[in-house]
Amino acid sequence: MTLSRSICEWGYIPYGDGADEIPEVHADRIAALAKASGFSGGGAEGVLEHGRKGLRARGIVGVIATPGFQLEILPKIEGAGEDAGKGIEKRTLRRRLIDMLAVAHDLPVETGAMTGLGWQSETVLEVLIGLFCHKLAEAVRQGLPRLYVNHEDDLPALRGRLNVTRQFSTLAATPHRLACRHDVLSPDIALNHVMRATVSRLSGIALSPENRRALRELALAYDGIADLPARAIAWERITLDRTNGRWRDLLAFARLFLSGRYQQTSLGNVSGHTLLFPMNTLFEKYIEQVLRLALAESGHGLTAQGGHLSCLYEGQHTSDDKKGRFRTRPDLIVRNGKRIPLIIDTKWKRMVPRIDDPKQGISQSDVYQLMAYAQLYDCDRVMLLYPHHGDLPKEQIHQTYNIAEPGAEKRLIVATHDLVAPRAKQTASLRELVLGKE
Structure with a gap:
């Protein structure tokens, strides 16, 4: 029997055998696995704090x-007007995390497919596995994709083209056999290799009886397809067109499960698996995807993690062979032709209500960084964008400051975004943030 516990980011779970505790023997293994996950920078501080009396996310x-x-770690995703102190149900947080992952990683998560899934009791990993199985089963019922694959066989009658070189060398002494090259319509292709590899990987980690049953049925459907490790799959040979476009969504799931984000680890006597997402990165990617939709017909472009201008340069003259130092990489750059009207840095941090802190918990180093962006990229508006949460006023924050002096043209905007609002409202809100004052 496998025990399961859920906590929120920055939450604490003490050692013990209770329903809200973690047995110490499991805690040691979980902490060791977290340390080896690749998100810790060589230590466990990036994923878990391994304390004397418990673990902290x-x-x-x-x-x-x-x-x-x-151990499932869920983000604190609150909407405008929600009171975090009352405790948002874990199934609600789980569903909100799945929604963010769906947008950020282009996963096909429809309302109908989510009906009946174990939001209350299953972890986010089991929910994702269930969504993948549901979508793949629907696609398999319509038939596996096939492509013509070149085959070479020695046959008693000519089929396709004659392999002249082989015929008059290897088969020179057996003229009753013909070296043939011919095309065969085969399901043993890269796209099916990806799906087979994903089913194989998930079969070893799924705990839900429904998921295990679905994966067994899918494994039977892929019997006869080569079971290749992810690194051996020829991803570059996958071509999606009108005949197999329904597999596009499933490839997004497969990349998630077969990429380095999902890890199986064996370290000494500790083995297990992780599926982890840094919330800073997830929030940035989510805002990027929604903002791209918001700007789709505005004539504005969006660059993520671009720019790459340096703060300092060596050399006294422009003709010098100079080299930049301290390269910058803003999260999101909004472009209008050659002009940059706005730079956004997303921050997965909880802003403090103004009544508690006039600076609202905004980091001084973040302000300095945005001021540097305004100068380097000749940008009149730079923005720090935070998630909205229940301890803030109900309306999203949109506060503008003049940079360096009163009345300055360059402005720094501090804003929040409500992740729980309907998608159409989120899109409209981000569009207004970018285009509202242009």
């Missing part, structure tokens, strides 16, 4: 699982 969410135990 950091800013990484997802699932860490060892034999016999799963």
